[in-house]
Amino acid sequence: MIRFLTQFGRYVLLLKKVFSKPEKRVVYYKQTMREFVNLGLTSIGIIAIISFFMGAVITLQTAYNTENPIYPKYLIGLGCRDSMILEFSSTIAALILAGKVGSNIAAEIGTMRVTEQIDALEIMGINSASYLILPKLIATLLFNPILTLIAIIVGIFGGGIAGTLAGVITTENFIYGIQYAFIPYYITYSLIKTVVFAFIITSVSAFQGYYVEGGSLEVGRASTKAVVFSSVLILLFNVILTQLLLS
Amino acid sequence: MISVKNLNKSFNGKPVLKDISVTFETGKTNLIIGRSGSGKTVLLKSIVGLHEVESGEIWFEDTLFNKLHFKDKKKIRSEMGMLFQGSALFDSLTVEQNVRFPLDMFADKSSEEKEERVNFCLKRVNIINANKLYPAELSGGMKKRVAIARAIALNPKYLFCDEPNSGLDPITAILIDELIKELTEEYSMTTIVNTHDMNSVMEIGEKIIFISDGIKNWEGNKDEILTSDCESLNDFVFANALAKKLRSTAN
DSSP states (O other): OHHHHHHHHHHHHHHHHHTSOOSOHHHHHHHHHHHIIIIIGGGHHHHHHHHHHHHHHHHHHHHHHOOSTTSOTHHHHHHHHHHIIIIIIIIIHHHHHIIIIIHHHHHHHHHHHHTTHHHHHHHTTOOHHHHHHHHHHHHHHHHHHHHHHHHHHHHHHHHHHHHHHHTSSOHHHHHHHHHTTOOTHHHHHHHHHHHHHHHHHHHHHHHHHHTOOSSHHHHHHHHHHHHHHHHHHHHHHHHHHHHHHHO | OEEEEEEEEEETTEEEEEEEEEEEOTTSEEEEEOOTTSSHHHHHHHHHTSSOOSEEEEEETTEEGGGSOHHHHHHHHTTEEEEBTTBOOOTTSOHHHHHHHHHHHHOOOOHHHHHHHHHHHHHHTTOOSOTTOOGGGSOHHHHHHHHHHHHHTTOOSEEEEESTTTTOOHHHHHHHHHHHHHHHHHHTOEEEEEEOOHHHHHHHOSEEEEEETTEEEEEEOTTTGGGOOOHHHHHHHTOSHHHHHHHHHHO
16 A cells, blocks of 8 residues: 555656646657657557457447347447447557557656666756656647547448448448437547546556666566556546546 | 765665765866776766765855755756766767757757757767767767767766766777866866776876775875775776786886
8 A cells, every 4th residue: 555655656746747847848849749750640550450340340249239120220330339439439449559659658768767868868957757758648638539539430430341341231221320319429528538548548658667777677567567557547547437427 | 166075875775875075176087986886876876966865965166956956956957968878868869969959958049050069069079970870870989979979068067977988999998088088178177987997097087086885985196096005996906917917017
């Protein structure tokens, strides 16, 4: 318990350092643009591929489980849409990003720590926590919602293609299904979850990397811890946010 | 001038620096020597503020540095340059961007002036045609020289070098030593070098302190070091076979 409280205290203190006033806004702006590319743009591919196939599988599974004639066919499209919006695009995509982006952040900052690059920043009088972590936070908080929207669109598209090719639903029925009883608030719910998850992934992973002591072995361990802790927190906050936002 | 008074530092209750007091003089290359694990790097990192000390005072001229708040330390830190053991160049930046980094953060200069300063610093450390290379593409000696160029980019008053020769061949090591000494004299800096390389000691040691088990055991210069009667210092200085042979010949 004491260990947990100590770590939590260090995490809060790190965040306090991260959100202090930047030394030079222009340099931070450039760094943020770099992080948009490193953490955001390079994640589009994996999110698009996984979303496409998840959408396809959701459609096929829904179709095979609703073969009873009393269920209208368009429910398959509706099921695909709601699964993608409510759970996949935010939670599952966040778990995937915790693996890709989280390990990347922990490894990058951890390596900078053990190779004294963070010390070099401190010597220059730069707030290293803010310089290294704030641009990553801004980039993921702004870009992950875009990834969520991409996941929704590509996933539903993948569902439509798979459903049509497998012959389990017609294109017309699928399109009718994805328009049927649409609740726009679900998108808001999904985007709120995405922003919270983006904060968890970036801050927890950066925390793990920033306080690494030792060498490459410890950097590897920090990357693993970053993914594990981020994933557990994402699942925990998924329950809390669902209760708060949908109840 | 940098003065350290009664400095104590420990890790997890284990004392690493014990009551160290020393003055490092301006315009001179001051050396901290000692065996691996003797506390040299901890002393250097304590002086620059990377380690919090338990007790003692660290003075930069007439400012008590270790009692300042992080924000107030910035002014003095902007006057510091440091060469780390592993160079600590930023992997994601090119040679040119590495040297330009402190200028971008702190200098109030136009882009052209910054570029001019970067080229001057790189030329000063004999790095030519490598502006666009990344640290991973450089040799160990080149990395050290680029790190020196970055350290002097803002015309520092204080230069700190942690094991500048580690991992370098003897000829490159001598070149790095000479460069540090030249720059110290040229810019009239207070330079502190951590080393266990006896060649460096004999080449550039204008003021030397010897640390053993966290205690300052000896203080002097390169001319006095060979005739000292400090036993632990003699064990260190005459550790290798060549030094032992020379000593017995001299005796």
